[in-house]
C-alpha cells in the first residue's frame with residue numbers, strides 16, 4: 001500500500017489545509033516540496049500544467065484541488081467527514097464561501113509591508129519580486145474579483161464574528177471536525193501564523209478552536225525528491241475505475257481547468273465524470289499513464305480535437 005505524496009510549499013495556505021487534514025487523519029505521507037511559483041516540471045509531468053498547489057499522488061493516480069485530496073485522505077483513513085460532497089447543504093455552502101471569497105480576503109488583508117519584508121528575509125528581494133509579479137498576473141486572469149485592503153479586512157473580521165457565534169461546541173458544525181473546519185483554518189493560519197495579525201484577540205472561541213486545529217499536527221511526514229515521486233507513478237498503473245462514467249464527453253479528448261483563478265487547462269482523455277468528480281487519463285514519457293482526479297464542481301470541461 002502506497003503513502004500519499006503531497007506536492008506543496010511551506011507558506012501555501014491550501015497546502016496547510018491538506019497538511020492539517022493529514023494530521024487529523026493520522027496518516028504517514030511523503031512530501032515533495034515545490035517552488036512558490038512555476039515552472040514546476042514534476043507537477044507538469046504528472047498533472048499536465050495544473051497550476052494550483054497542492055497536488056497529491058497515490059501510485060499512478062494524481063489529485064488536483066484540496067477537495068480531491070480530502071476525498072483521498074478520507075479513503076485512506078475512513079474520515080468521511082472530509083468529503084465535501086457528502087456533507088449537508090449548510091456545510092457545503094460554508095465551505096464554498098470560505099475556500100474562495102474568505103480565503104482571498106484573508107490573503108489580501110494579510111499581505112502588507114510586514115509580510116513582504118518577511119518574504120524578502122526568507123527568500124530574497126529578487127524572489128519576492130518574481131513572486132509578486134506572478135501573483136499579479138494570476139489575479140488579472142482570475143474570474144473572481146478579490147476585495148481591496150480595507151474591505152478585505154472587514155470581510156475577514158465578519159467571518160471571525162460568524163465563526164465565534166457558530167462555535168457553541170468544539171468545532172464549527174458539532175463536537176468533532178468536518179471539512180468546514182479545515183476550510184476555515186487555512187486562511188486564518190495565513191493571517192495569524194504567517195502574517196502575525198492579532199485579529200483573533202476579540203474572538204476567544206475562535207482562538208481556542210485554532211489551537212484545537214493546530215493540535216492535529218501534520219501527521220508523519222517524510223521528504224522525497226520529485227524524481228522519486230515520478231518513479232512511483234512510472235512503476236504503477238492507475239487504479240481501476242469504480243463506477244460507470246455518466247459524463248457525455250467520456251472517451252473524448254478534453255481540456256479541464258478551474259473556473260475561478262489559476263485557470264491553466266489540463267489536457268487528456270475524459271475517463272470518468274459524475275456529480276462529484278472527474279478523472280482524466282494522461283500519458284507522459286516520464287510517468288507512463290496516470291489518472292488525474294478533479295472535483296466536479298468549479299472546473300470547466302471543453303472538448304478538444306485529439
Ligand SMILES: N[C@@H](CCC(=O)N[C@@H](CS)C(=O)NCC(=O)O)C(=O)O
Pocket residue numbers: 012013014015036037038051052053054064065066067099262
Ligand atoms: N481550490 C484550490 C485552491 C488552491 C490554491 O489557490 N492554491 C494557491 C496556493 S495556497 C495557489 O495555487 N497559488 C498559486 C501557486 O502556488 O502557484 C484547492 O482547494 O486546492
